[in-house]
Amino acid sequence: MYKPVSRMRRLIPVLKQDGVDTDLIMLVRTILAASKEIAFRVSQGELAGILGSTLNENIQGEVQKKLDVLANQLIKEMLLDDESVRAIASEEEEHVVAGHSTGRYIVAFDPLDGSSNIDVNGQIGTIFTVYPAREDVAYDSCQQFHQPGINQLCAGYILYGPSSLLVLSTGGPTRCYTLDLTHGGYLLTKAQMNVPRDSCEFAINMANYRHWSRVTQAYFDQVLYASERFRHSSVRWNAAMVGDVHRVLSRGGIFLYPEDARLGNETGKLRLLYEANPLSLLIEKAGGKATSSGRRTLEIMPKDLHQRVPVVLGSVGPVDDFNSAVFSA
């Protein structure tokens, strides 16, 4: 049944009711203000001149898309105007960006996740996370970010799809909001996302099979040819972690990006700070499981701003299954 948008709950009152600190609410608002501008430009596509690549490479050695650069600039500049922000880390910035020395929070983000989908009108998103600033290290030092994921005060993503969605946890349940284009705000559309305990859908880039370790290959040989759980399975791969994780949050399944033998991927492809950790928090707060090399991702102590880790997350059943097959082999 259609419910008028004027009757739906807006984000800020929900955060207030959840007891979220006012400064943190304002910070989330800042990130979301940037996201609305990105969402608008994404919806305009070619008309907004956002398609295509720049001539630059980021610190990861990846060619930056125009939208990577634009989204990074928008979010960074808006965050730097916020006095509660002490330091920023971004996929598109080699070093920590200094904010306000007395700010209470540090923010890490992937301005545009799924960049290879931009030019094909596929799923893309923005991932962000907020930690408390550390008092024991310099305000603009990368050590600000040497904190395990369990310290996150808030984590979320915006998925720029047919509708733009915000999925957010401020330490409580993982909630989903939809961007209302009539009034321009995020409205609560799912008060609590729940990852089913079991599912036979899996998301992995199977083209990397030849680069995986023997145990990972053996696990997938069994998934494809012998497993009862996966007898009627489907494989799904969006090439955007936000899109894949959103599907897992919505209807269960397992998402995997293991380490492989390719240069640069020896410890995984996905970045701990601004990809694995925020999405792991959202998965856990929705009753799922998020692991890296068989251990809880949120307990890893980061050593580097752009550290890469293997990622296995989703429904508890298949995540446990993978880890016991691969790590007790």
Ligand SMILES: O=P(O)(O)OC[C@H]1O[C@](O)(COP(=O)(O)O)[C@@H](O)[C@@H]1O
């Ligand atoms: O092209 P591949 O190797 O399948 O990798 C896809 C993965 O790379 C990523 O796109 C990396 O994100 P960026 O677009 O932010 O670099 C993930 O979102 C996704 O899961």
Ligand SMILES: [Mg+2]
């Ligand atoms: Mg990414």
Ligand SMILES: [Mg+2]
């Ligand atoms: Mg990115």
